[in-house]
Amino acid sequence: MSSVLTVWGSPSAVSRTGIVAAHMSDRLEAAGHQVDRLAVRDLPAQALLHADFADPAIRAALDRVEKADALVVASPVYKAAYSGILKAFLDVLPQFALRGKAVLPVLTGGTPAHVLALDYALRPVLTSLGATHVSQGWFVHDQYIHPADGDGPDRVDPQGTAFLDELVDAFADGLDGARGIPA
Numbered sequence: 001m002s003s004v005l006t007v008w009g010s011p012s013a014v015s016r017t018g019i020v021a022a023h024m025s026d027r028l029e030a031a032g033h034q035v036d037r038l039a040v041r042d043l044p045a046q047a048l049l050h051a052d053f054a055d056p057a058i059r060a061a062l063d064r065v066e067k068a069d070a071l072v073v074a075s076p077v078y079k080a081a082y083s084g085i086l087k088a089f090l091d092v093l094p095q096f097a098l099r100g101k102a103v104l105p106v107l108t109g110g111t112p113a114h115v116l117a118l119d120y121a122l123r124p125v126l127t128s129l130g131a132t133h134v135s136q137g138w139f140v141h142d143q144y145i146h147p148a149d150g151d152g153p154d155r156v157d158p159q160g161t162a163f164l165d166e167l168v169d170a171f172a173d174g175l176d177g178a179r180g181i182p183a
């Protein structure tokens with residue numbers, strides 16, 4: 001069993017990215033891993049934007065990153081890149097915070113025109129943070145993500161997440177229980 005931290009960076013209270021992140025987290029837990037879940041929007045905004053490392057909530061969040069063997073990093077596409085709130089969080093991490101860790105990136109978005117933001121925007125920053133392995137990621141289109149309403153709870157359409165599920169399962173299988181590096 002490995003410990004996985006799922007981090008998602010959306011400013012929205014009702015977050016499609018959060019729904020996908022929860023779906024992935026549930027799947028990783030079902031595969032036997034221990035999953036910790038961190039919504040960046042729950043961190044104190046001023047402390048985050050001022051990079052206040054003395055703030056207890058910021059310190060606790062950095063600690064959760066350090067303790068994780070592996071991470072899922074999720075963001076909505078905003079303006080053809082990942083979100084500013086996720087960047088604010090990545091910016092307070094130590095330079096090589098992801099060294100020795102495997103990372104599975106995922107984006108949600110409204111247009112397939114920005115599918116490649118995963119590889120030209122998010123992947124390079126994860127690599128620069130020292131991630132030992134950044135897995136193949138996935139982009140989930142909004143049309144497959146349904147926030148809770150009168151018809152039921154949050155859900156994702158299997159047709160929109162089938163390949164993502166395969167990637168999550170492969171990621172789960174590859175975690176070796178030591179530092180999350182795929183075998």
Ligand SMILES: Cc1cc2nc3c(=O)[nH]c(=O)nc-3n(C[C@H](O)[C@H](O)[C@H](O)COP(=O)(O)O)c2cc1C
Nearest residue numbers: 010012015016017076077078079080108109110111
């Ligand atoms: C400010 C803003 C900018 C956005 N820019 C893009 C974009 O450039 N490309 C895209 O595909 N979707 C874009 N979207 C749509 C979001 O990526 C999409 O709705 C996403 O699922 C929202 O996730 P969230 O509910 O977790 O915030 C944008 C949405 C907002 C609010």
